[in-house]
Amino acid sequence: MSKRSDESAIWTILGYLLSGLLFWGGVGYFADRFFNTSYLTLVGILMGMGGGLYLVWLRFGR
Amino acid sequence: MRALSVFSAKGDEFVPPSSVDFVLPPIFENIPFITKPILLVLLSVLLVSLFFSLSARKAAVVPSKFQFAGELVYGFVRKDLGQEILGHDFKRFMPYLFSLFTFILTNNIFGIVPFLQFPSFSRISFAYVLGIITFGVFHYVGIRKQGIKKYVKDIMFMPGVPKPVYILLTPIEIATFLVVRPLTLSLRLFANMFAGHLLLMIFILGGEHLLQGAIAMKAVGFFAFGMGIALTFFEFLVQCLQAYIFTLLTALYIAGGLADEH
Numbered sequence: 001m002s003k004r005s006d007e008s009a010i011w012t013i014l015g016y017l018l019s020g021l022l023f024w025g026g027v028g029y030f031a032d033r034f035f036n037t038s039y040l041t042l043v044g045i046l047m048g049m050g051g052g053l054y055l056v057w058l059r060f061g062r
Numbered sequence: 063m064r065a066l067s068v069f070s071a072k073g074d075e076f077v078p079p080s081s082v083d084f085v086l087p088p089i090f091e092n093i094p095f096i097t098k099p100i101l102l103v104l105l106s107v108l109l110v111s112l113f114f115s116l117s118a119r120k121a122a123v124v125p126s127k128f129q130f131a132g133e134l135v136y137g138f139v140r141k142d143l144g145q146e147i148l149g150h151d152f153k154r155f156m157p158y159l160f161s162l163f164t165f166i167l168t169n170n171i172f173g174i175v176p177f178l179q180f181p182s183f184s185r186i187s188f189a190y191v192l193g194i195i196t197f198g199v200f201h202y203v204g205i206r207k208q209g210i211k212k213y214v215k216d217i218m219f220m221p222g223v224p225k226p227v228y229i230l231l232t233p234i235e236i237a238t239f240l241v242v243r244p245l246t247l248s249l250r251l252f253a254n255m256f257a258g259h260l261l262l263m264i265f266i267l268g269g270e271h272l273l274q275g276a277i278a279m280k281a282v283g284f285f286a287f288g289m290g291i292a293l294t295f296f297e298f299l300v301q302c303l304q305a306y307i308f309t310l311l312t313a314l315y316i317a318g319g320l321a322d323e324h
Contacts, residue, residue: 008147008314018246019237024230051230058220 013056020052021045076271079263084184084256099182106168106182114164139163139309147313148320155316158199163309166192166251170301173259174294181255181301186248189255193248196312201239204319213319247311254304258297265290 028044031037086098117132125133139160144152166183173181183189204213217239218232265286272283 007310008317011311011314012318015238015242015246016234019242020234022242023233023237047230048234051234054227055220055231055234058223062222 009060012059016055016059017049017052020048020050020055022048024048024051076268079260079267081256081260083263084259086180098180099185099188102172102178102180102182103169103188105178106165106172110161110164110168135164136160143306143309143313147310147317149317151320155203155313159309159313162192162196162312163305166308167302167305170255170305171298173255173301174262174297181259183251184255184259186252186256189248189252192251192308193244196247196308196315197244200312200315200319203316207320243315247308251304251308254300258300262290262293262297265293 024047025041025045028041028047031040031044088094089096089098089101114132114136117128120126121129140152140156143159143163144156148155169182169188172178173184183192201213207213208216217235219228220231220235223231269283269286269290272279272286275283
């Protein structure tokens with residue numbers, strides 16, 4: 001049973017990290033295009049990764 | 063189609079297989095929607111239903127070989143993907159999980175069956191449809207079990223976080239549940255089938271081309287052909303694994319919807 005819940009956790013973690021990256025990275029990308037800047041994509045990606053990791057911690061780490 | 067064109071272009075430059083080779087022409091000229099992948103999907107439905115209804119028709123306590131084979135597959139899905147993941151309530155979902163597994167497995171294995179030799183799911187729309195169905199199933203199950211309000215709230219708001227942080231986290235959670243889950247499910251299946259088929263084409267068509275060349279080329283072509291055969295076995299492994307993973311994740315997502323807390 002524990003093996004199974006591990007398996008589930010792996011895919012959930014992957015999902016969180018990926019969607020954090022994609023969503024906030026995407027927001028950053030479009031903000032970049034809108035404001036004609038070039039650093040907001042990076043900020044967005046980092047924010048998304050941070051958020052994703054935070055969610056993983058909230059769900060599995062505490 | 064492809065092998066013939068390479069053959070006729072003997073001596074010419076080798077054209078490596080690409081994504082163009084996945085777009086197959088309609089079989090009858092005036093009916094554009096009847097293509098090889100469509101027919102393969104229909105064939106798989108026919109095969110799967112025929113096999114399992116025949117194997118279950120004369121079910122006996124002492125099983126025939128046929129019944130034994132059918133029960134082996136069913137038992138595997140039931141125990142490994144149903145019971146262990148979904149717990150005591152698993153029987154409700156067995157029809158879906160079982161048809162999903164056998165359907166994907168059959169279609170994947172078509173990729174290495176001589177003459178058929180095309181994995182249907184290397185056309186992405188088939189994979190998308192399966193992803194959408196699973197998406198519908200696991201959300202429906204979750205909403206039925208917990209009520210729409212609690213279900214949506216559980217997805218959107220992780221408990222124990224200061225309020226402003228929700229601006230950062232809620233979009234990620236929504237994206238995970240609504241976009242990333244079905245999308246990764248479809249893309250994983252599609253990409254594995256697509257890449258596998260492409261790999262086989264490269265080694266086997268390339269090997270064929272080299273075999274028609276000079277004597278040194280023939281030696282390399284022989285090796286490429288051998289690799290093609292080895293990779294065919296490897297592909298078989300990947301095809302079974304992808305069918306398994308798709309069904310496993312479907313079961314896990316359903317289990318997530320059934321669970322009381324998040």
